[in-house]
Amino acid sequence: MGMSRERGYHHGDLRAALITASFELLAESGLRRFSVAAVARRLGVSSAAPYRHFPDRDRLLSAVSAAAARDLRSAILTAADAAGPDPSSRLASVADAYFRYVVSTGAGLHVIYAAELYTVPDDARRVETRALMETVLDLAFAADAPSYQQAVALVEAIIAAAHGYTSLYAEGFFNRGSSSVDAIAMRAVEAARALIRAQTGR
Incomplete structure (x- = not known):
């Protein structure tokens, strides 16, 4: 399922989805629990997928x-x-x-x-x-x-x-x-x- 969802993001859609999911995670868990891995899990994509758009947590943040x-x-x-x-x-x-x-x-x-x-x-x-x-x-x-x-x-x-x-x-x-x-x-x-x-x- 994760792979199929990941393939659904293309032409920059994943970048926008990562930002949207980041807001959702911040609203639920706060800044201290914010991580790239947690955002990836929320979207159902591989842990490596976000790094195509953001090299690290601070760039995503x-x-x-x-x-x-x-x-x-x-x-x-x-x-x-x-x-x-x-x-x-x-x-x-x-x-x-x-x-x-x-x-x-x-x-x-x-x-x-x-x-x-x-x-x-x-x-x-x-x-x-x-x-x-x-x-x-x-x-x-x-x-x-x-x-x-x-x-x-x-x-x-x-x-x-x-x-x-x-x-x-x-x-x-x-x-x-x-x-x-x-x-x-x-x-x-x-x-x-x-x-x-x-x-x-x-």
Whole structure:
């Protein structure tokens, strides 16, 4: 069965399938259990098949990082537009987008900026991660963050709060029977609003 499935991937399809399966594995098991072999098993292909596209774990993770940065940025822009014209609401929506994205994919900033990727040369990843941070910083500046350093600190605090909610949710801290993703996302947004008011007064 593994061989027949493997033969079904061609003309670059396996590369895309490996990235998709990586997200599924991250969502289920986290970064510590992420490996090329585990991704291959998930797809039902030979352990050698992924290495035709990615020479090692870090190269595969780098491709996942680029895709995650791109998709998270898109989710943030969508959430900001849905939040309306108020700059503080648009910035607070980052927490909503981040929480929902990480709960569904497992790929938060701990994956996007994984320490093992610092020495991996990947221009595509660098373009996507830079665009992600520029987008979030632009939202912070629009909400009257007084300086670049304070904008960075505010963004870090908002993402840290949202990431904390994702971790608690994943670990079963909340009663999932009564606390839906929507409810916890709203708590993350309220935490972001409090952080924004504390720094900007808005």
